[in-house]
Amino acid sequence: MLTFNEKLAIIEAFDELERKNVSLGRVNFQFQNSISDKKNIVYHLHPNGNGFVYAGHLASYDSDEKGMVNIRDFSADQLHQLLNEAIRALSPIEKTAAEEVIVGDSDKERWVDGENNLLILVNENEAWNIYFGLNLDASFDTYEEAEGFLREEGFTRR
Structure with missing residues (x-):
């Protein structure tokens, strides 16, 4: 399992995400350009390593009723891929x-x-x-x- 700081480093590498500190040392990351009402891509990343990523538009992940995927046991590659897919799914679409x-x-x-x-x-x-x-x-x-x-x-x- 990745530590809080390891997950934080991966998430902060995504320039399109904006960090928002919340209570109890937890951190949210918002995607301001989201085409959805959902702005929080990363929700309640906790110092114990637990946290959630919004994947409500992604069929390939087992998400809860709110579209959230628990990332507690994700590897670095898995977390990076999920964040890429989540951001892409919520990005505006430009017609070619x-x-x-x-x-x-x-x-x-x-x-x-x-x-x-x-x-x-x-x-x-x-x-x-x-x-x-x-x-x-x-x-x-x-x-x-x-x-x-x-x-x-x-x-x-x-």
Whole structure:
């Protein structure tokens, strides 16, 4: 288990997080650019090493009803990865030129995997099409089929 100071050093390496000291020596870290009401990414990091990270938008973590993941027994790599994913999930989305060309005014969703690959799911002409850049990657008759495919391939909705 990492110590409080080791976890603190990892978290403080993320420039986009702002430290907020709270009671009993605990520390919160806020992400001011969050697209969600959730600003606290790290919640109640305690001097005993316990603490929580908000992962409510991440399907790959076992979170509580508030979307929090206990980081008490996380390794340095695990904590770093969780923070990267949590920040990315709460970051504003900028539309790429390719996305603008493909999507236009159609209904769409963005899906990303652990390597930050982006796929766009678009509802067009009564089909659900998955694009990688400008390339059509797959096409499905129903949303459920497309969603199942994306989840099997390790993608989560963003």
